[in-house]
Amino acid sequence: MTRPAPASSSYWGGWPTIGLSALILLGVGVAYAAGAVFVGLVGKLHIATLLVDLFPVLAILFPDSFQLPGMFSPPIETDALMHIYWLGALAGLVLIYAAIRRRRGVSFGEYLDLRPIPHLALLPWIGVLALYFCLFVVLPELVMAHDGVGSGLIAGGTFFYFVSAVTIAPVFEEILFRGFIFAGLARSRIGMAGAIVLTTAMWTAVHRHFTVEWFNEIYGLGVLFGAGLIFALARVRTGSLFAAIALHASWNATLLLVDVMVLKRL
Numbered sequence: 001m002t003r004p005a006p007a008s009s010s011y012w013g014g015w016p017t018i019g020l021s022a023l024i025l026l027g028v029g030v031a032y033a034a035g036a037v038f039v040g041l042v043g044k045l046h047i048a049t050l051l052v053d054l055f056p057v058l059a060i061l062f063p064d065s066f067q068l069p070g071m072f073s074p075p076i077e078t079d080a081l082m083h084i085y086w087l088g089a090l091a092g093l094v095l096i097y098a099a100i101r102r103r104r105g106v107s108f109g110e111y112l113d114l115r116p117i118p119h120l121a122l123l124p125w126i127g128v129l130a131l132y133f134c135l136f137v138v139l140p141e142l143v144m145a146h147d148g149v150g151s152g153l154i155a156g157g158t159f160f161y162f163v164s165a166v167t168i169a170p171v172f173e174e175i176l177f178r179g180f181i182f183a184g185l186a187r188s189r190i191g192m193a194g195a196i197v198l199t200t201a202m203w204t205a206v207h208r209h210f211t212v213e214w215f216n217e218i219y220g221l222g223v224l225f226g227a228g229l230i231f232a233l234a235r236v237r238t239g240s241l242f243a244a245i246a247l248h249a250s251w252n253a254t255l256l257l258v259d260v261m262v263l264k265r266l
Helices: 014-038 047-054 057-061 078-101 108-112 123-144 159-165 168-186 191-205 217-238 241-263
Strands: none
Touching (some): 014 168, 078 108, 078 159, 078 168, 108 168, 123 241, 159 168, 159 241, 168 191, 168 217, 191 217, 217 241
């Protein structure tokens, strides 16, 4: 017998979702700080960067105070960075699980739409994302002979960095933005369309530092926003958050591989 779909009342509303998300990000920030202390990076982390990552609205409200040339000064090893990210991501996932468990009548998987992707339903979206990547990332880079895409962190990446970028990063970010936050906002007054746009904008904002070496920051943010829209639309049309996770992982993997193997000629 098929279990009935959870009622809308089983989900957090729009404002509670926003409030809980802020608390979750605060918890992630505490985990980041603890990780920085553990791996000995205190003094190398820009406090302003951490604040912008957690609360990107600060960069909009106070642009002059948060114009950062890069993430770290001096540069640090990407493995150390990813150890911090893993700690923050795991803390965030625990907090998201705890928030969902407070609701009755809906399981963790149901709340986030963690359901199997319908047969072959993901293939068209892979094609859309591949075409988008070629048109707005690879082609402009080749035409303008720009030295690599994305962030300077990519150039110094290790195998651990690559594995982390295509596993924990997509899982945590999609569960947070197009999972937990999306589920609450889609059932609020802004509806499905508003939830798609808002969660995509939030996800784009927290990746602001990865656009510093594109042609310009505005273009880089636009490309990321477009990719985020594709992730969100795939999540809605397939009915599964796994679609967004898979596309996000594919995007990160392709970006890293193209940057290192093709554009940088390494």
